Amino acid sequence: MRAVVGWLDDRLGLSANIKPLIEHPxxxxxxxxxxxxxxxxxxxxxxxxxxxxxxxxxxxxxxxxxxxxxxxxxxxxxxxxxxxxxxxxxxxxxxxxxxxxxxxxxxxxxxxxxxxxxxxxxxxxxxxxxxxxxxxxxxxxxxxxxxxxxxxxxxxxxxxxxxxxxxxxxxxxxxxxxxxxxxxxxxxxxxxxxxxxxxxxxxxxxxxxxxxxxxxxxxxxxxxxxxxxxxxxxxxxxxxxxxxxxxxxxxxxxxxxxxxxxxxxxxxxxxxxxxxxxxxxxxxxxxxxxxxxxxxxxxxxxxxxxxxxxxxxxxxxxxxxxxxxxxxxxxxxxxxxxxxxxxxxxxxxxxxxxxxxxxxAPWSPDLGNLAVPEQVRQGLSPTAAQGAQVFEQRGCINCHTIAGVGGERGPELTRVGGRLTADELTWRILNGGRNMPAYGATLTPQETTALVEFLSTQK
Ligand code: HEC
CATH class of the missing domain: 1.20.810.10 (Cytochrome Bc1 Complex; Chain C)
Structure with a gap:
C-alpha cells in the first residue's frame, strides 16, 4: 500500500505541490x-x-x-x-x-x-x-x-x-x-x-x-x-x-x-x-x-x-x-x-x-377564468360574436379589460373601436407591441378577422 501511495505521490507530485498549497499561510x-x-x-x-x-x-x-x-x-x-x-x-x-x-x-x-x-x-x-x-x-x-x-x-x-x-x-x-x-x-x-x-x-x-x-x-x-x-x-x-x-x-x-x-x-x-x-x-x-x-x-x-x-x-x-x-x-x-x-x-x-x-405589480395578467360581459355580447354579428370568443380563448382578456372585466397589463379596450381603425387593430394583433406578444403566427386569418370585427364594435 505504502509503495503504491509513494509511487503515485512521486509521479503526481502531490505532497510536493498540493500540500504546501493547502498549508500555505x-x-x-x-x-x-x-x-x-x-x-x-x-x-x-x-x-x-x-x-x-x-x-x-x-x-x-x-x-x-x-x-x-x-x-x-x-x-x-x-x-x-x-x-x-x-x-x-x-x-x-x-x-x-x-x-x-x-x-x-x-x-x-x-x-x-x-x-x-x-x-x-x-x-x-x-x-x-x-x-x-x-x-x-x-x-x-x-x-x-x-x-x-x-x-x-x-x-x-x-x-x-x-x-x-x-x-x-x-x-x-x-x-x-x-x-x-x-x-x-x-x-x-x-x-x-x-x-x-x-x-x-x-x-x-x-x-x-x-x-x-x-x-x-x-x-x-x-x-x-x-x-x-x-x-x-x-x-x-x-x-x-x-x-x-x-x-x-x-x-x-x-x-x-x-x-x-x-x-x-x-x-x-x-x-x-x-x-x-x-x-x-x-x-x-x-x-x-x-x-x-x-x-x-x-x-x-x-x-x-x-x-x-x-x-x-x-x-x-x-x-x-x-x-x-x-x-x-x-x-x-x-x-x-x-x-x-x-x-x-x-x-x-x-x-x-x-x-x-x-x-x-398589476402589470401581470389577471389569471382568472374571465369572460366577455353579457352587455358587450348583445347584438353582435356572428363574426363579431366569434371574435369575442377568440378574445377569451386566446387570453387577450387576461391582459385587456373590456367593460370592466379583464387584466390590466395592456390598455383598456372598451372603446378601442373608436380609437383604432381595422387596419391598425390587425397590425397590432399580428405584430404585438410593448409587452404584448405577436399573434401573427398563431391566429388563423379567420380568427384575426373575427377579432378585428369584434374590437371595431367597441366604441
Ligand atoms: C401579455 C399581455 C397581453 C396579451 C395576452 C394581449 N395583449 Fe394586447 N396589448 C398588451 C400591451 C402591453 C399593449 C400595449 C402595447 C404597446 O403600447 O406597444 C397591448 C396593446 C393592444 C392593442 C392596442 C391598444 C391601443 O389602445 O393602442 C390592441 C388592439 C390589442 N392589444 C389587442 C389584443 C388582442 C386582440 C389580444 C389577443 C389576441 C391581445 N391584445 C393580447 C398586452 C397584451
Whole structure:
C-alpha cells in the first residue's frame, strides 16, 4: 500500500505541490471571508445535480415538460435533485452577489488584486446567464412567457435589438430552436466558461494571497503593499488548512443544509401548465433574480425604456470593470469608505424593494377564468360574436379589460373601436407591441378577422 501511495505521490507530485498549497499561510480572517468558498461549493452542487438532471431531461419542446414531470414525480429522488438544483441556483446567485459586495466593502479589489475582481465580475455575469437560461428549460407557461417578454424587451434595444434577439433566442420569437440554444448554453457553454474563469480566479487568489482584513488608516500603496503583506503573513499568518479553512467548511455546510432543507420541505417549483405559444394565460414573471429588473422596466417612463433595457446593464458592467482602476490605492477599511457602505446599502434596499414590487405589480395578467360581459355580447354579428370568443380563448382578456372585466397589463379596450381603425387593430394583433406578444403566427386569418370585427364594435 505504502509503495503504491509513494509511487503515485512521486509521479503526481502531490505532497510536493498540493500540500504546501493547502498549508500555505494566510492572514487570520473573519467569517465574511468564507462567502467566496461557499459560492464555489454551491457551484459544484449545481454541476452535480445538473448532470443528474441531464440524464433524464429531454431538451425538445415535445418532451422537455414531460421529462421534468417524470423527474419530479416518477424518478427515484428526482424531486429532491430538482429541488436542490432550484434552491441551489438561488443560493448561488445570493452568494455570488454577497461575495462581490463583501470584496467591495473590504476593498479587496484594490492593488494587486484588480484582475481577481475583473475575473469575479465575469463570473457574476455568467452566473446570471445560468439563471436566465435555466428558467426556460422548464418549458412551462410561466417560464415560456417570461422569456417571450424578455425577448420582446431585448428586441427593443436600440441599434442591436434584432441582432441580440437573433443570437439569444435563435430567431425573433421563442420556439423549439430557442429551447435547444438555451439548453446548449446552459449545460455546455456557460459551465465551460465558468470552469475556466474559476481556474483563473483561484490561481490569482493563490498568487496574491487572501487579502488581509482591512485596518482603518492602513492604506494600500503599490510601493510597499507586497512587502508589508509578506511580513504580515510571516508574523501572524496561519496555515490555510486547518486553521483558517475550518470556517469555510462550517459555512459551506450551513448553506448546503439550508438548500437541502428547502429542497425537502418546499421542493422544486410547481411546473403548472406546459408552455403553449397560443395561450397567454400565464404569469410571465421571471424567477426572483430577474424580477427586480422587470419591475424596474415596468416602472420606467416608456420614452426612456428602450435605452434603459440595454443601457442599464451596460452601465453597471462598466462600473464594475472601472472600479479597480478608479480606486486602486488608498484606504480599504469600510469605516473610512462611507460611500462604499452607502452604495451597497442603497443597492441592496432597492433590489429588495423592486423584487417586492415585481411580485405584486398589476402589470401581470389577471389569471382568472374571465369572460366577455353579457352587455358587450348583445347584438353582435356572428363574426363579431366569434371574435369575442377568440378574445377569451386566446387570453387577450387576461391582459385587456373590456367593460370592466379583464387584466390590466395592456390598455383598456372598451372603446378601442373608436380609437383604432381595422387596419391598425390587425397590425397590432399580428405584430404585438410593448409587452404584448405577436399573434401573427398563431391566429388563423379567420380568427384575426373575427377579432378585428369584434374590437371595431367597441366604441
Ligand atoms: C401579455 C399581455 C397581453 C396579451 C395576452 C394581449 N395583449 Fe394586447 N396589448 C398588451 C400591451 C402591453 C399593449 C400595449 C402595447 C404597446 O403600447 O406597444 C397591448 C396593446 C393592444 C392593442 C392596442 C391598444 C391601443 O389602445 O393602442 C390592441 C388592439 C390589442 N392589444 C389587442 C389584443 C388582442 C386582440 C389580444 C389577443 C389576441 C391581445 N391584445 C393580447 C398586452 C397584451
Amino acid at each position: 494566510v492572514p487570520p480572517t473573519g467569517w465574511d471571508y468564507t462567502i467566496g468558498s461557499a459560492t464555489l461549493i454551491a457551484f459544484t452542487v449545481q454541476v452535480v445535480t445538473g448532470v443528474a438532471l441531464a440524464f433524464t431531461y429531454v431538451p425538445t419542446p415535445d418532451h422537455a415538460y414531460e421529462s421534468l414531470e417524470f423527474i419530479t414525480r416518477g424518478a427515484i429522488l428526482g424531486g429532491i435533485v430538482r429541488g436542490i438544483h432550484f434552491w441551489g441556483a438561488s443560493a448561488m446567485v445570493l452568494l455570488v452577489c454577497a461575495h462581490a459586495a463583501q470584496v467591495f466593502l473590504v476593498g479587496a479589489f484594490k492593488y494587486p488584486r484588480e484582475v481577481n475582481w475583473l475575473s469575479g465580475t465575469l463570473l457574476l455575469v455568467f452566473t446570471f446567464g445560468m439563471a436566465f437560461t435555466g428558467q426556460l428549460l422548464r418549458w412551462n407557461q410561466d417560464a415560456y412567457w417570461a422569456v417571450v417578454v424578455g425577448a420582446a424587451q431585448a428586441a427593443r434595444a436600440p441599434l442591436i435589438g434584432d441582432w441580440l434577439t437573433g443570437i439569444l433566442f435563435a430567431g425573433q420569437s421563442v420556439g423549439g430552436a430557442t429551447l435547444t440554444r438555451f439548453y446548449a448554453t446552459h449545460v455546455f457553454m456557460i459551465p465551460a466558461v465558468i470552469f475556466g474563469l474559476l481556474g483563473v480566479h483561484l490561481y490569482l487568489v493563490i498568487r496574491h494571497g487572501v487579502s488581509d482584513p482591512p485596518v482603518p488608516g492602513v492604506v494600500v500603496d503599490p510601493k510597499t503593499y507586497k512587502q508589508r503583506y509578506e511580513e504580515l503573513v510571516h508574523k501572524i499568518g496561519v496555515p490555510f488548512w486547518p486553521d483558517a479553512g475550518w470556517k469555510d467548511v462550517v459555512f459551506a455546510l450551513a448553506v448546503g443544509s439550508i438548500v437541502l432543507i428547502l429542497a425537502l420541505w418546499l421542493g422544486p417549483p410547481e411546473l403548472g401548465n406546459k408552455a403553449d405559444p397560443t395561450i397567454v394565460r400565464a404569469y410571465p414573471r421571471p424567477d426572483w433574480y430577474f424580477l427586480w429588473y422587470f419591475a424596474l422596466l415596468a416602472l420606467m417612463p416608456v420614452s426612456i425604456e428602450d435605452l434603459f433595457i440595454i443601457g442599464f446593464p451596460l452601465l453597471i458592467g462598466l462600473l464594475f470593470v472601472l472600479l479597480p482602476f478608479i480606486a486602486p490605492f488608498g484606504e480599504r477599511s469600510p469605516r473610512r469608505r462611507p460611500w462604499a457602505v452607502g452604495i451597497v446599502a442603497v443597492f441592496g434596499v432597492s433590489v429588495a424593494a423592486l423584487v417586492n414590487v415585481g411580485s405584486n
